[in-house]
Amino acid sequence: MDRSDGFFKKVYETARLIPYGRVTSYGAIARFLGAPGSARMVGWAMNASHNLNDVPAHRVVNRKGLLTGKHHFEGTDLMQQLLENEGIQVIDHQVIDFDKVFWDPNKEL
DNA sequence: ATTCTGACGTGGG
């Protein structure tokens, strides 16, 4: 059916756990799921999550804090707008104070 | 079936 059980579902749940005003990286989620080398699959799952509204994909960035996925959002600045709306400062598609707003599931959970 | 790509990450230089 629509909900693939396993990896995808875990990605969605983890993404939902991201607190307000925080961001995480694909690799962090992938490692939390037990797939440290399959960070790409997290991004792929996010692409599938495009239909879901409970998955704040805009809070997920790459390890550099760069909004690599902004290209897949509507318009051209939507992802940045959402992050700034949460109090996250974003300049040139890059998250400022990334180490401060970074939320690591392995560390926080 | 094969081949390529892709919202990434890590390691070496």
Place this chain on the structure above:
DNA sequence: CCCCACGCCAGAA
């Protein structure tokens, strides 16, 4: 910090 090469697995052509 940058650049290059490899690995990872799912999906599309």
